[in-house]
Amino acid sequence: MKQTNGQQIVELFEKWAPKSLAYEGDPIGLQIGTLNKPVSKVLVTLDVNPKVVEEAVKNGCELIIAHHPPIFRGLKNMRTDLPQGSLIEMCIKHDIAVYAAHTNLDIATGGVNDLLAEALKLENVEILEKTTAEKMMKLAVFTPKEATEQVRDALSKIGAGQIGEYESCSFTSSGEGRFKPSNKANPYISKACELSVVEEDKLEVVFPVSRKNRVLKALLASHPYEEPAYDLITLDIEVNEKGIGRIGTLSSPTMLSTYAQTVKEQLNVPFVRVVGDLQREVKKIAVLGGDGNKYINIAKRAGADVLITGDMYFHTAQDAEAINLAIIDPGHHVEQIMKVGVADYMTKACSKSKLVCQFIPSELSTEPFQLV
Known part of the structure; x- marks a missing residue:
């Protein structure tokens, strides 16, 4: 049977999440290595760090598909005695290519935000902001x-x-x-x-x-x-039409305090931060994976009672409170939902295209925060 190469994998992926969907300047695409080689196993991860690369080596993966680009800003040097240069060196030594799909995967139909909306059991889901x-x-x-x-x-x-x-x-x-x-x-x-x-x-x-x-x-x-x-x-x-974030409704109104607990359970996080009156009823829910600080007014104009997003700043939370928009912040790391989502999608897409390749969701957590 003819071997599958990295370029075939990426071409199939980009039919789902084309680069054209990404925000201008977003450093997506192939970041390390080459796609011009056989690929039999792909590790799907939220972030790329040394432990994730070790996981890829252990599983015999030739390619990593990551949501967060390991090279986010232009490099002025590649010193292997510093963390980023050492990571790149590690990938090259083990002949592991790294491909990043960031905002294009957020925006794509069935991508990060749709996966979150599905996990939150939202109904009548629409795009939050058209891009x-x-x-x-x-x-x-x-x-x-x-x-x-x-x-x-x-x-x-x-x-x-x-x-x-x-x-x-x-x-x-x-x-x-x-x-x-x-x-x-x-x-x-x-x-x-x-x-x-x-x-x-x-x-x-x-x-x-x-x-x-x-x-x-x-x-x-x-x-x-x-x-x-x-x-x-x-x-x-x-x-x-494509866009960032999603907005939908709950099957029935519920108190903010109750819904915050539900979000915690549905997204499998140890805690959530909440802004707003815990006794108010909420029904229309906006969700945006990652950092959603710029979207409080957009969510409010769309009629949302609650915006579920990560990395909420103190003053932005106060602004949300002032416009009577509740916030549930489960953290940035909930985007890890893409690991299983991408692996499942690509497994089915490869089977349909008669390409032989295994997609492995990373089992490692790259959440840097701990509760003490």
């Missing part, structure tokens, strides 16, 4: 009547004409086409230097901008004319 969306385009192409169905079928097969839960959507109108081929042309209908008037259909379909090249390729391959006439129009309609 990106894709414009729609419309193709209007003129075809001889006998070729309309073959062009329509070719466009439908590559996804043109999908609107929400409906596919193969199109509109056809009829009219006359006029053209006069030059003496260098090789016309499908008519003769060179003769004006022709033929019955044609105008076929219209919509599709996301990202499919433009595939749509045009399918059009040109299926259309009988040497020079098909078509219009491409960018629409104001947006699809494929």
Whole structure:
């Protein structure tokens, strides 16, 4: 059986969490080593430290997929007598590549924030703040009547004409086409230097901008004319919305004190910090993995009663209190939920693509805080 290489693994991963989703300047992607090598085992971790690398070595992993980039700021040197340089040296010596997926994995459908929303049993889940969306385009192409169905079928097969839960959507109108081929042309209908008037259909379909090249390729391959006439129009309609954080509802209202205890249990943390009146009822819940200090006003505008997020600053907590937004802070480390989530997703994706690779969730905790 043909070996799977690192590049194949990453290409499959990036179909799920493409780099284009990440915040500008976020240092994602391959950080250490090479993907141009066979990969049979991948360790999935929240952070990369020496113990995690030792775990990867022990398990025979050639690649680590991490949520937090081990190289977050540009290196001015790589001194192996300092912690970061020593970590990089350790990976290189053991030929272990390190790939980071940070905000792109936060934003991706099924990524960190969806995993948290699922663990918290939220219902009617939506994006908290939109970060990106894709414009729609419309193709209007003129075809001889006998070729309309073959062009329509070719466009439908590559996804043109999908609107929400409906596919193969199109509109056809009829009219006359006029053209006069030059003496260098090789016309499908008519003769060179003769004006022709033929019955044609105008076929219209919509599709996301990202499919433009595939749509045009399918059009040109299926259309009988040497020079098909078509219009491409960018629409104001947006699809494929992606965003940071999630917001949803509880099945029934509950007291903040009770819900804080539930969050503690559902996210498996030793404690949570809470801002707000413990006796108030809450129902609409926003969640954002990692540091959510910048999102208190966004959560409030979205109608949240509570924002569940980590690393809450003292003064930001006071600001949340002032706008009557409750906060439940379970810490930054709850993002470790991605270890099992990524391993499960990639195991299924590789099986579907007939790639052989084992994904191992790290068993180590990289939580630096302890309760005493």
